[in-house]
Amino acid sequence: MKSKLALLLVIAMMFTLVVSGCTSTQTDAPKQNETPEKSETSEETPTNVDSVKVGAILPLSGSAAATGVKLRYAVEVAQEIINGDHPDIAMPLAEGMGLPNLGNAKIEVVFADHQGNPEVAKTEAERLIQNEKVVSLLGAYQSSATKPASQASERFKVPFVAGSSSSAALTQRGLKYFTRIAPNDDMETEVFFEYIKYLNEETDANIKKVGVVYIDNEYGVHAAEMVDKWLEAKYGAEGFEKVVSVKYPADVSNVDTEVQQIKAANPDVLFHASYIGDITQFVKKYKEFGFIPKAVVNYCGGFQDPQFTVNLGNDGDYFSGGAACTPQLFGKMEVVNKINELYKEKSGGVDIDGPALEEFASLMVIADAINQAKSTDTEKIMETIRTTKFEAPYFSTSAIEFDETGQNIHSASFMVQTQGTKYEAVFPVDVQTAKPVPFKDWTSR
Amino acid sequence: MVKNIRSLIILIVAIAILPLIFKSDSFHNVLVLLLIFATLGEAWNIITGFAGQTSFGHAAFFGIGAYASSVLFYRFNISPWIGMFVGAIFAAGVAAIISYPCFRLKDSYFAIATLAVAEIIKQLFVSWDFVEGATGISLPIVDDSLWHMQFNSSKLPYLYLALGLFAIVIFICNFIENSKIGFYLKAIRESHEVAESIGINTTNYKTYAMVISAALSAFAGTLYAQYILYIDPFMLFTLDMSIKIVLLTVLGGIGNIYGPIIGAAILIPLSETTRIVLGGTGSGIDLMIFGVLVILVACFQPKGIIGLVQKIVNNIKKQKVGEGKVETNS
Numbered sequence: 001m002k003s004k005l006a007l008l009l010v011i012a013m014m015f016t017l018v019v020s021g022c023t024s025t026q027t028d029a030p031k032q033n034e035t036p037e038k039s040e041t042s043e044e045t046p047t048n049v050d051s052v053k054v055g056a057i058l059p060l061s062g063s064a065a066a067t068g069v070k071l072r073y074a075v076e077v078a079q080e081i082i083n084g085d086h087p088d089i090a091m092p093l094a095e096g097m098g099l100p101n102l103g104n105a106k107i108e109v110v111f112a113d114h115q116g117n118p119e120v121a122k123t124e125a126e127r128l129i130q131n132e133k134v135v136s137l138l139g140a141y142q143s144s145a146t147k148p149a150s151q152a153s154e155r156f157k158v159p160f161v162a163g164s165s166s167s168a169a170l171t172q173r174g175l176k177y178f179t180r181i182a183p184n185d186d187m188e189t190e191v192f193f194e195y196i197k198y199l200n201e202e203t204d205a206n207i208k209k210v211g212v213v214y215i216d217n218e219y220g221v222h223a224a225e226m227v228d229k230w231l232e233a234k235y236g237a238e239g240f241e242k243v244v245s246v247k248y249p250a251d252v253s254n255v256d257t258e259v260q261q262i263k264a265a266n267p268d269v270l271f272h273a274s275y276i277g278d279i280t281q282f283v284k285k286y287k288e289f290g291f292i293p294k295a296v297v298n299y300c301g302g303f304q305d306p307q308f309t310v311n312l313g314n315d316g317d318y319f320s321g322g323a324a325c326t327p328q329l330f331g332k333m334e335v336v337n338k339i340n341e342l343y344k345e346k347s348g349g350v351d352i353d354g355p356a357l358e359e360f361a362s363l364m365v366i367a368d369a370i371n372q373a374k375s376t377d378t379e380k381i382m383e384t385i386r387t388t389k390f391e392a393p394y395f396s397t398s399a400i401e402f403d404e405t406g407q408n409i410h411s412a413s414f415m416v417q418t419q420g421t422k423y424e425a426v427f428p429v430d431v432q433t434a435k436p437v438p439f440k441d442w443t444s445r
Numbered sequence: 446m447v448k449n450i451r452s453l454i455i456l457i458v459a460i461a462i463l464p465l466i467f468k469s470d471s472f473h474n475v476l477v478l479l480l481i482f483a484t485l486g487e488a489w490n491i492i493t494g495f496a497g498q499t500s501f502g503h504a505a506f507f508g509i510g511a512y513a514s515s516v517l518f519y520r521f522n523i524s525p526w527i528g529m530f531v532g533a534i535f536a537a538g539v540a541a542i543i544s545y546p547c548f549r550l551k552d553s554y555f556a557i558a559t560l561a562v563a564e565i566i567k568q569l570f571v572s573w574d575f576v577e578g579a580t581g582i583s584l585p586i587v588d589d590s591l592w593h594m595q596f597n598s599s600k601l602p603y604l605y606l607a608l609g610l611f612a613i614v615i616f617i618c619n620f621i622e623n624s625k626i627g628f629y630l631k632a633i634r635e636s637h638e639v640a641e642s643i644g645i646n647t648t649n650y651k652t653y654a655m656v657i658s659a660a661l662s663a664f665a666g667t668l669y670a671q672y673i674l675y676i677d678p679f680m681l682f683t684l685d686m687s688i689k690i691v692l693l694t695v696l697g698g699i700g701n702i703y704g705p706i707i708g709a710a711i712l713i714p715l716s717e718t719t720r721i722v723l724g725g726t727g728s729g730i731d732l733m734i735f736g737v738l739v740i741l742v743a744c745f746q747p748k749g750i751i752g753l754v755q756k757i758v759n760n761i762k763k764q765k766v767g768e769g770k771v772e773t774n775s
Binding site: 120148173216218247250 | 470720
């Protein structure tokens, strides 16, 4: 009886496994690509293909699903611009259809959902490379998902262009096939200190005492480490000192204790590394406890989400942070304005934000590299990504160029400050849409 | 018992042949994950299926195993094989320490206590700098080697390692089930008071079961870490992970050594397939389908798939006996 049972179970198992096996076909990475064009590919004899697949691994479900969907819209806009004819947008690959150097081949983006789970991110990266035969990957927003996914792409020697993952650790791993467009928290910290110095000069704010408030995960911990690093390396000698450092749990539900701790130390400036739910709670408690710092600067996270001003209204004013774009600059930057128009059609009228623009840039860089390499060979694409200065008129720096670690050296972001529930560009001066305003009392807003 | 061993050998040989027939890497990936989670299910079955003590904290032991080998490899370049045993010893130690106070509690209180212990361990790892805290550990990629338990060019070595571990664990479970300790555990499961009244030291035997279960879970943790090559507290010590272990065992059939492999063979390919086919749409429909299937099984087949199979086999058997009787009468 038990033998029969075992046999039945084996049959049942084989059936379910075979069903799953049938959903995937075989299996070589595109590096050893069997496509006939690869062996003959050269500068003089460009490849002609109908379409080139690029994988996008994003958190389309799970806790970051709302952001993941926005990033997907941005990637779809980039795909639309590349594949369609948009002569009115003055940027590479907009005019004409597809990739001109590859016989107008279309870019086909294959989306995958990593659910905010590193295990799934790795599995999806491998599947996209092996089964879908993508020639490059982009994503994955959460640094903890980007890490294993980019390790998988490194193994298969397939380029991975991260748009908005900000942990500095990502580009410190010595990976040869990984690049990142967003400024990392290391670069952001330096910009924050320079911004504070600018505030001191412009407004006589006399900001010296620094407080750090950060979420207890990779993003927050790393940001806090960067504050220490820069204080020790440079800004400590210029009179800045850290007076308080407050770490709070990722699933925090009440921040009373943390805010009391911050208020007791009375820092002049707060460096915040928080997501949208946490930063909203903190700001409400700052108001409740009557804590008024001279400035608050925010790492790329909750503050940059347009929901910040929706949640807090005027209480969210005078907070600052790094951002790759702001609607206030759309009037000055025609290209971003046009990208935003296409984006709004998908998002239901919501403007494109910084992380979405960075993810948009990922696909543009990949497509530009494939076009310039005139090949779908992953080695050649990576070589092009590593050695080319890409035109990026949608960023304030207008360029994307990677250093030997894979980090974009032209920081795509600038400082914005919320004024009248709008994100005004305040630093550096050449992108300024408004002068920075000192933090005001909660009652006089 | 001999018949049972024969059945287990058939099962393991069948699984070993599968990757040779279906050579897709995705298929191999599903099989590796399936075997790791089936191993975890078997380990969990010892304390919950045999001894009747519901644990919602097995992710803690799994995580300890993953962290022990990863930290030793990452910090000191010590082989994960050594780390695997260190992890098992740590997990067994932690299980022994928490067992005594926890086993004074019964039923749902014990389940809540295990949940709390897993959360405490997670918080410890999140704030422990030596293990890279919340940042997690990216294991250094090295050349393919059995000593370093890393195989970048093929998933087959991982697959056979996972199968080897699963085979060892299922034979251990089979041995326990048919040994004195197994009968004692089942007696405790059926009635704590009756077991004590016939002289069984219930606390000791439950602790033995917990320690063995924790050590086996830690073994699976090491293999998982070496397979994913990245770990952080939020992926290992979560309630999701503990629930996944519970879910697949309950789905397959709790208290039966075939239950976890059946549950894993359904749940893991199902979650992978629905995600691959529907996940990219961003609508979360894959997770909805997954949830509905779990609800259906829970509502209509609470004994798990194994219960359903046994029912069908019994019906066939009854029918045959019935036909035999009719023939004899005529």
